[in-house]
Amino acid sequence: MILKENSNYPYEGYFWIINNKIVGVAAEVPQYNYDYNLNGKTHKNTWNKICNDYLVNGKQVAFDYFPRGRVMVDPNYDENNKFTDYSCLVFLDKCINNTECKNLIVSYYNLDLPSIPHIIWMMLNERAGIEHYTCNGCK
Numbered sequence: 001m002i003l004k005e006n007s008n009y010p011y012e013g014y015f016w017i018i019n020n021k022i023v024g025v026a027a028e029v030p031q032y033n034y035d036y037n038l039n040g041k042t043h044k045n046t047w048n049k050i051c052n053d054y055l056v057n058g059k060q061v062a063f064d065y066f067p068r069g070r071v072m073v074d075p076n077y078d079e080n081n082k083f084t085d086y087s088c089l090v091f092l093d094k095c096i097n098n099t100e101c102k103n104l105i106v107s108y109y110n111l112d113l114p115s116i117p118h119i120i121w122m123m124l125n126e127r128a129g130i131e132h133y134t135c136n137g138c139k
Helices: 043-053 099-108
Strands: 011-018 021-028 068-077 083-092 119-122
Touching (some): 011 043
16 A cells, blocks of 8 residues: 555556556655665565455465556656656556556556656566466466
């Protein structure tokens, strides 16, 4: 769950989509004094803490069972080190590359700000042949 203290800032982090809802980890990305505080946190180690909340047929499933992805947001600056806008890249599983899921992600991570001119949506399996974001249903 995210506490949106300042709706002018986007969030970044990683997520699963389970039962048409985002289950995610997020950190606010301010315009200045940006400190990426998700280092060391991954889908895998977070899943170990929450897996009992998302059983399938009464059994634990692996961290890559449900569709998942990662939101990366970076502030951009001009030559005078003045904030201009944000770059946003979302890696996601191909089965959640649809309007409904994208809307969930945009809403959860506050990505519909005017300071984010566009979002790049990327599926690693199609771009680089890497099956990093490939859920049980897509394997």
